[in-house]
Amino acid sequence: MFKRDQLILKGDTPGSTIELPFYRVGPANAPEKVYLQAALHADEQPGTMVLHHLLPLLKQADEQDLLRARFTIVPMANPPGMNNLVHRTHIGRYDLNTGVNYNRQWPDLFAMIRSHLAGRLSDSESFNVNLIRKTISGWIDAQQPRSTAEQLRLFLLREAHDAEFVLDLHCDTDSLPYIYTSPELMPELQDLADWMGAAAVMTAADSGGGSFDEVLPLLYRKVAQANPGKPVPMASATATLEYRGIADVHDEYGEQDALRLFGFLAGRGLIDAETGPRPEPRCEATPFEATDIVRVDRPGMVAYRVDLGQHVTKGQPIADLIALDGPEAFLARTPILAGTDGIVLSRLVRKYVARGESIMKIVGNTPLQARKGYLLED
Ligand SMILES: [Zn+2]
Missing domain, CATH: 2.40.50.100 (RNA polymerase II/Efflux pump adaptor protein, barrel-sandwich hybrid domain)
Structure with a gap:
């Protein structure tokens, strides 16, 4: 399957709706899911360029029946933020109306579902992961978004919550490529860092900001802490991938970075393709x-x-x-x-x-x- 889908966001102002196109790729019944999004900070286009080049690779792999996971690809995760043009400057990092940084203040999902989970975990890891995901899904269904921003966040959480890999593509202002992730996910994700060519992998259990990539690790960490003796894994490997600086939007980078992501996914068996050897590490994770x-x-x-x-x-x-x-x-x-x-x-x-x-x-x-x-x- 290679399918364009879209979400229609209801605008906060009269007469406005906003289109969010995205793609679903791969066999719908594949056991594992990969979720990729870019430009949550709406002015960060390098990640969108990477996904622009990754989509045709996935399409081709799908046509050759090589995909072993289902993929959701959201190359422009924040269309409302694309509207924030002020005097020819794009303010893509903050909601102009509320001042909220689009990648901060994401919800603590554990707080939302802890009472629903109480006493229901079993001794089976997969049962527990399914239960947590089902409970999150139920919580999302029950929400009535009060703004475009809330509707958007609930949609992105819904698409990400049941994925084994959640990669959020960003960029810095002038920078080498690097990764933010949770300490429990390293060195497990060292292959991602190597394939990406990351110059640094910085880990924090809680950066204090409530970033998107921290939502699912925080959830699993807290469920595990609240249920000692019950097996609760980090069921989603999530990371923020910083693709250099804000002006580094070029086909040359995008093509290479897409091939490297493809290599990572193939290395994990999520795509049945030969990609050559894993690149040498450029760094080890640091706090x-x-x-x-x-x-x-x-x-x-x-x-x-x-x-x-x-x-x-x-x-x-x-x-x-x-x-x-x-x-x-x-x-x-x-x-x-x-x-x-x-x-x-x-x-x-x-x-x-x-x-x-x-x-x-x-x-x-x-x-x-x-x-x-x-x-x-x-
Ligand atoms: Zn960013």
């Missing part, structure tokens, strides 16, 4: 607390001293902040120092920064004192 998010303590203009991928040492100047105000405006340069030994993973594409903004991620190995509680950049 997200070990990544230094370098922030500035005053406004200025950034001049970077180091490139992406460069190894830096703690205390090394990684950029200068050029003063834009005060007695030494346009003369003074304040060095910004690395807070850890590590690899320069990302920089900010915009070079004017306000006080408190983050300008770089440096991936180290050792958790940093200051990195507690809310771990994300915004």
Whole structure:
């Protein structure tokens, strides 16, 4: 099966509806499911480009009867966010009306279903996974969305909740490719990192932000904690895949990245295809607390001293902040120092920064004192 489907979202304003096209691919009765979405942050097109190139590969594999899983592919997961054009700038990260970051504040599903699950888990792992999925599905059915945003989130959760693999494709502003995932899923997903060519895999059980990729691991973790002695696996391998920087939308990248994803899926037996050897690892997973998010303590203009991928040492100047105000405006340069030994993973594409903004991620190995509680950049 290779089928275009669509969801019609009811707009919040008079006369508006929004179309969300997506694809279902592969045998509908396949035991495993793969869910891929891109552009939940609506201004992040690299993932959409990857899925644009992956879809024909899946179509061809389907025609050759090689798919061993059913796939749901949502290349543009946030059509309402595509509407957020303001004075020729696309504000794709936040809901313009509510200010909510589209990849934050996703629900704690355990809180929603804990009373329905109480006392019902068995000693069978597969029974428990089915029960959890059925209960989630029932909870989603019972919801009455009060906004376009809620309707969208419920739809994406419905499509993702029963998938064994849930990959959420994003990008940074200027960056190497990398992955966010849950600690329990590593090194299990090292093959995904290798196939992707990830320069870093950063793990956090709870980033504090309620990101989409944390919803299902959080659910299974909490069900397991609440039911000691009952087998509850991490039944969904979920990850956020960051496909470089926001301007890195090219066929060359998209084609290669799609082939690599295809390779990962084939390596897992989800596609019956030969793809050559698994690429050598570029990194090992590190706790997200070990990544230094370098922030500035005053406004200025950034001049970077180091490139992406460069190894830096703690205390090394990684950029200068050029003063834009005060007695030494346009003369003074304040060095910004690395807070850890590590690899320069990302920089900010915009070079004017306000006080408190983050300008770089440096991936180290050792958790940093200051990195507690809310771990994300915004
Ligand atoms: Zn994003």
